[in-house]
Amino acid sequence: METTQVPMPGGGGRGVHIPCAACKMLRRKCDSNCLLSPYFPSEDIEKFAGVHRVFGASNVVKMIQMVEEANREDTVKALVYEATARLRDPVYGSSGAIFHLQKMVEELTSQLETVTAQASELQANIDQLLSILMNVGYLDIFSTMHHHPSTFDDDCTHHLLQHHHHHQHNIIPDTVASCDIIPDDHHLINVPKDHN
Structure with missing residues (x-):
């Protein structure tokens, strides 16, 4: 990802660097080498606020630095998802959402088994009726x-x-x-x- 820049009037120069959401929220200078700028553009203040509230800005920077650059975007997406889930469910976080989905799968599987059994019973009754009619x-x-x-x-x-x-x-x-x-x-x- 590239940092956001606004072209200079007249088309000259490299343009003005727009502070990322992290630097805006933390009220610090944001330069072109900002590690968070590619993943939290200026308009994503709310997204960064959730990550900062759950993990803390310094921990987010450390976790991003721990992974290869090619995997950093996916890492940030995972952090945002976990932070959103944790704010929604402070006790279980994303685990609560996963448990809920697993519960739904179990219920749907049980319903499918019931319907399959009913269909088999109905087919058996039809076969019996056809046999009687044939006789x-x-x-x-x-x-x-x-x-x-x-x-x-x-x-x-x-x-x-x-x-x-x-x-x-x-x-x-x-x-x-x-x-x-x-x-x-x-x-x-x-x-x-x-x-x-």
């Missing part, structure tokens, strides 16, 4: 009705459904003879219409 021949009937709707009229559909109530006595109502197709145990069989 009484309903699936063959409905499949034919879906793919060849012209084969069935309203009266024929009604008679086919009535067949289930007579199935256990092996009784086929006379009215079913008006249909082109009637179900046996597992298949559809053709029955000629009575035109007499």
Whole structure:
């Protein structure tokens, strides 16, 4: 990062160096070699105030000096985040925020497991219902009705459904003879219409 400078009138010279937020707050002279200037520009007084309040300006300088220059910007971001969290939660700081997020993850995981179990139970009920319908021949009937709707009229559909109530006595109502197709145990069989 580069320090902030204001161009001199007329375009000459290197310009006037603007004091960083740290030097403004600490009321000290800020030159072009200020260590804090690249990370706390003039308008970020509130951000530096939080870091200074939690860690102290001298400690912030020491921590920045301890890391390589390429990592200093990330170090300052971490200090700002920790300071903000500490001011919000003086007891736990950023650890409190992390604990809260972990708690949310646990709750969402539990909800996901519950929904997954309910979905599995629902699928089992659907499979059982399909098995029952297949055993009484309903699936063959409905499949034919879906793919060849012209084969069935309203009266024929009604008679086919009535067949289930007579199935256990092996009784086929006379009215079913008006249909082109009637179900046996597992298949559809053709029955000629009575035109007499």
